[in-house]
Amino acid sequence: MELDKDYKAIEVEEKWLKIWKDEMYYFDWKSKKPHYIIDTPPPYPTGSFHIGHALNWCIIDFIARYKRMNGYEVMFPQGWDCHGLPTEVKVEEKHGIRKRDVTREKFRELCVKFTEENIEKMRKTTKRLGFSIDWSKEYITMYPEYYSRTQLSFIQMYRKGLIYRSYHPVILCPRCETTIALAEIEYRKGRTTLNYIKFDEDVVIATTRPELIPACVAIAVHPKDERYRNLVGKKVRVPTTDYYVEIIEDEEVDPSFGTGIVMVCTFGDRQDVKWWKKHNLELRNILNRDGTLNEKAGRYKGLTIEEARSAIINDLKKEGRVLKQEEVEHNVGLCWRCKTPV
CATH class of the missing domain: 3.40.50.620 (HUPs)
Structure with a gap:
């Protein structure tokens, strides 16, 4: 052939x-x-x-x-x-x-x-x-x-008892108004402000997310940090609110970051969630699905995250609680479909 x-x-x-x-x-x-x-x-x-x-x-x-x-x-x-x-x-x-x-x-x-x-x-x-x-x-x-x-x-x-309902943090895209997976996040390098905020005379925290202050449920320090050992167990008032939170100790706190004191927010990030579960802290979710703040944020209810960040910093400055601000680089998580920060 x-x-x-x-x-x-x-x-x-x-x-x-x-x-x-x-x-x-x-x-x-x-x-x-x-x-x-x-x-x-x-x-x-x-x-x-x-x-x-x-x-x-x-x-x-x-x-x-x-x-x-x-x-x-x-x-x-x-x-x-x-x-x-x-x-x-x-x-x-x-x-x-x-x-x-x-x-x-x-x-x-x-x-x-x-x-x-x-x-x-x-x-x-x-x-x-x-x-x-x-x-x-x-x-x-x-x-x-x-x-x-x-x-x-x-x-x-469900009938076999294999399904239960519980609160758990999720990654939310405020533009798409739905949860997304960790694999659906793109990261972009950007610059943001690290704010040093005074809770009281002995407690100063450093945060890039001041809009989450109304969600604070605890203050954490490292158990071997001699600077703050005497503060463990005490309570301090959360700025912009009228409630108090306890100062706790945890070995996962990084004493070298900021002031060595961190605020714990219910669903601030994955580390916050670990502390929330480990220390059986209050569930205080201040965000709506559309990215605005709810009634638990007090006078900031209805503001977007960006608006709340600006308003809270302005109020803290008026009270003399913003001691220092630094520009820092960080990775911004974006929804990979619409490019909105999550």
Whole structure:
């Protein structure tokens, strides 16, 4: 047989795509072969099936084919993760709106239409790439066929006592008005002000987040810091408020940072949360989902974080409590989708 001098990729691919029928890869639960289930990570259908997806699916496909050749009954499903922030942000960008500009029903309708169009496009690309997917196991997370099963699973876990409700800090994007994962934060170097604030004659703290002062639930010092050993157990009034907090000791306080005295806020950062849990401190959340301060912030209720920061510093200066201010570099956490500080 005479071979062509040039490899005709399109013709060869079309030939094999016709041979690789979808039903070749159906998973048979009744098969006596050992089962091998692939928990495919469903991509967000918010655009195209890009090169990053293709790379990951190649790796998954290699494993699926290898396992089949080694005698396994392989389930290689395909899913589409339709819920959450990625879709909402893309729909807002596409239509030049915020979700508050239209009714909930209308915004959901726009999201469904946008998602279904992208699924069709991404499905076509995925099939064109020739992955050995069992398309009979395709799932779309916004359809009742899928989420009814997740609801059933939740109920079963609840009945087994595996689910509980508790307060826990989350990372919130005030622009998107939703929580985001740690992996969804981008960091940008910037400059901010380190403020040295006097709580009383013996207690001066250094903070870059004065807007969190109304959320202060304790003052902490290192147990081996001789400068403040005599303060442990005493109570001091929190500036701009009318309540008092106790001075506690903890080995995770860094005596070399600032004055060596830190204020502990319920959900200021992850270290604050550790102290809050460890010392069984009061839960004092002063932030709303939209990034404004709530009634626990007293006279600063309704202000944005930036507005509250400025107002609190101004009030502290009037009281003579701002002893020093320094410009420092720090990393600013941003929502990776809308670039808003979190």
